[in-house]
Amino acid sequence: MDERVYVELIKRGINNTVPYIEDYVNAPELDGRTLRLIGIDPFSSLNSSESILSQDLPPETFTSLLTEPGAVLVPGSLSDSEGISKGDVLQISYGSVMDKVQVIGFIEPESSGRAIGIDGIIVSDISTAQELLNTT
Numbered sequence: 001m002d003e004r005v006y007v008e009l010i011k012r013g014i015n016n017t018v019p020y021i022e023d024y025v026n027a028p029e030l031d032g033r034t035l036r037l038i039g040i041d042p043f044s045s046l047n048s049s050e051s052i053l054s055q056d057l058p059p060e061t062f063t064s065l066l067t068e069p070g071a072v073l074v075p076g077s078l079s080d081s082e083g084i085s086k087g088d089v090l091q092i093s094y095g096s097v098m099d100k101v102q103v104i105g106f107i108e109p110e111s112s113g114r115a116i117g118i119d120g121i122i123v124s125d126i127s128t129a130q131e132l133l134n135t136t
Contacts, residue, residue, distance in 0.1 A: 020040045021133060027093075037122050039123075039124050042065055066125055095134075
């Protein structure tokens with residue numbers, strides 16, 4: 001959706017919208033595993049009950065998500081299964097383009113029911129996702 005549409009929705013009082021971008025990327029270092037990259041607007045996401053960021057992120061992680069190039073959050077389950085630690089740099093590919101992202105923190109499901117939904121995702125700021133997915 002064109003970002004002007006989002007601004008118009010907000011102007012009209014429709015405040016329960018959250019802009020995001022998503023697509024699938026491959027992680028060669030994780031045996032070519034396909035992950036869903038979701039780029040979100042962290043500020044809008046904080047106000048949404050459906051947000052993946054509805055949990056309390058440490059302030060430094062929230063800031064890093066906005067300010068560090070290539071910053072991503074990964075599920076704790078991915079950390080456990082693949083031995084990924086905070087600060088690790090992962091290569092990802094989108095089509096024929098290779099890029100690097102840095103793990104700045106972890107997301108955890110708020111309930112066991114959400115665990116399946118976050119297992120194969122990585123989350124970034126929307127502008128980072130736009131750059132990684134070449135949609136800027």
